[in-house]
Amino acid sequence: MATVSQKLKGTFSNAKHQLEGFEKKAVKQVALFEKKAKDSVNDVREQLDDVPAQLRGAWDQVVGRVRGALDFASNDDLRKLTTKVDELAKKVEKLVRGDKIKSSASGKPKSA
Numbered sequence: 240m241a242t243v244s245q246k247l248k249g250t251f252s253n254a255k256h257q258l259e260g261f262e263k264k265a266v267k268q269v270a271l272f273e274k275k276a277k278d279s280v281n282d283v284r285e286q287l288d289d290v291p292a293q294l295r296g297a298w299d300q301v302v303g304r305v306r307g308a309l310d311f312a313s314n315d316d317l318r319k320l321t322t323k324v325d326e327l328a329k330k331v332e333k334l335v336r337g338d339k340i341k342s343s344a345s346g347k348p349k350s351a
């Protein structure tokens with residue numbers, strides 16, 4: 240039969256081994272947690288690095304869409320455009336009249 244001091248030594252030794260095992264598990268868990276935290280921080284950094292480029296792209300799109308609404312033609316631009324449209328209208332009218340004259344001369348109307 241074991242003496243009380245031997246039982247205490249055995250219990251103490253057992254507790255010490257259990258504590259060492261617990262400590263090893265805790266160290267592994269902390270290391271794993273730190274690794275996951277570092278990975279998460281790196282992921283966030285990468286995403287933040289992409290933000291300026293995304294903002295520039297979004298801003299370029301907004302400027303492109305709004306530019307058309309914000310650009311106003313001057314009176315001179317409108318006069319030039321009106322002149323070009325009138326010239327084109329006259330050319331189209333001449334072509335249509337010429338086509339009608341040709342079709343009536345041939346006796347058969349041209350179909351579209």
